[in-house]
Amino acid sequence: MSRTPRRQKQLATISDVARRAGVSAMTVSRVINREANVRDATRQVVEQAIAALNYAPNLAARSLAGVRQLRIGLLYSNPSAGYLSEFLVGSLDQASRSAAQLVVEKCDIGDHEIEVARRLVDAGIDGIILPPPLCDSEGVLAVLEESGTPAVVVATGRPRAGVLSVAIDDFAAALAMTDHILSLGHRRIGFIAGNPNQTASARRLEGYRAALDRAGIAGDPELIAQGLFTYRSGLDAAELLLDVGDPPTAIFAANDDMAAATVAVAHRRGIDVPGDLTVCGFDDTTLATAIWPELTTIHQPIADMSRIAVETLVAAVREQRSQSDPLGQVLDFTLIRRQSDATPRKRPRAALISP
Numbered sequence: 001m002s003r004t005p006r007r008q009k010q011l012a013t014i015s016d017v018a019r020r021a022g023v024s025a026m027t028v029s030r031v032i033n034r035e036a037n038v039r040d041a042t043r044q045v046v047e048q049a050i051a052a053l054n055y056a057p058n059l060a061a062r063s064l065a066g067v068r069q070l071r072i073g074l075l076y077s078n079p080s081a082g083y084l085s086e087f088l089v090g091s092l093d094q095a096s097r098s099a100a101q102l103v104v105e106k107c108d109i110g111d112h113e114i115e116v117a118r119r120l121v122d123a124g125i126d127g128i129i130l131p132p133p134l135c136d137s138e139g140v141l142a143v144l145e146e147s148g149t150p151a152v153v154v155a156t157g158r159p160r161a162g163v164l165s166v167a168i169d170d171f172a173a174a175l176a177m178t179d180h181i182l183s184l185g186h187r188r189i190g191f192i193a194g195n196p197n198q199t200a201s202a203r204r205l206e207g208y209r210a211a212l213d214r215a216g217i218a219g220d221p222e223l224i225a226q227g228l229f230t231y232r233s234g235l236d237a238a239e240l241l242l243d244v245g246d247p248p249t250a251i252f253a254a255n256d257d258m259a260a261a262t263v264a265v266a267h268r269r270g271i272d273v274p275g276d277l278t279v280c281g282f283d284d285t286t287l288a289t290a291i292w293p294e295l296t297t298i299h300q301p302i303a304d305m306s307r308i309a310v311e312t313l314v315a316a317v318r319e320q321r322s323q324s325d326p327l328g329q330v331l332d333f334t335l336i337r338r339q340s341d342a343t344p345r346k347r348p349r350a351a352l353i354s355p
Helices: 003-010 012-020 027-031 041-054 081-097 112-121 138-147 172-184 199-214 232-242 256-268 303-319
Strands: 071-075 102-108 127-130 152-153 164-168 189-193 223-227 250-253 278-280 297-299 329-331 335-336
Touching: 012 027, 027 041, 041 081, 041 102, 071 081, 071 112, 071 303, 081 102, 081 303, 102 112, 102 303, 112 138, 127 138, 127 303, 138 152, 152 303, 164 303, 172 189, 172 199, 172 250, 172 278, 172 297, 172 329, 172 335, 189 199, 189 232, 189 256, 223 232, 223 303, 232 250, 232 256, 250 256, 256 278, 303 329
Parallel strands: 071 102, 071 127, 127 152, 152 164, 164 329, 189 223, 189 250, 250 278
Antiparallel strands: 297 335
């Protein structure tokens, strides 16, 4: 009896979102419905307000005859604002099309995500979407498995048997990017790895190493720096790589945030990108084209992955499909070449020439 008032209190309205974002309710509606006549900056502010308030649109689609509106949970704890923004856009779009209500919950990595998952299960959620890094959370997956709650994990590097999944081939994508950098003539290629707790990070590192091995280049431990998929960790990792005795002529970061941080470190040191240093990223978030030079990167179809995740989960719930069914989906990736890569210089770096 005590749970109902608490849940009602948590339900934000479209007016609450509009007030927090400093826009009109009509603008919020346009963002939710993916209308084109909204500025990118305004769209991002509204999406952040939606996430902060855990707002779930009261969808007109729920009134469709014969279709029960499902409540789908989306748990997130991602340090990349660009990644989260694209994921949220795709999820809201597909939820609207699927006559499903999306309940967005923020988690702090630790025991909190397990607590949030249990609360959603106790509240009768129909299914849950788990983007990275929660896609690899053993604790959350155990809670969902124990309760029989369907889930879809998105962008995990190693999907678990019996769990619905949507991803790209992180190994093949990292292999392709490293091959591209090698084709430019680089042989000293640094790599900034992502969070070691995420399986996709491990697969990207494996792809980088496989490309070097295939090219007959021995791996150098000094050229691999540990990051956490955050901009801050990218700054620290880039400093380490550029301080080695024989620094790399190219750095491949496991996501765009860390690649952008690498470009910033290079600028601060007077190292020209891409003239002195090639920098490449992964994901193709909005940040990839918000810096100069724009990043060469792997395009991961984040919004499409989230749309497919919602569509897959809704179908699984409505058809009462067993999670043991083989529903893992692997989407295509694309190598996007922009202005941050070039052939290595044939002369010493300008920043390293003694006066």
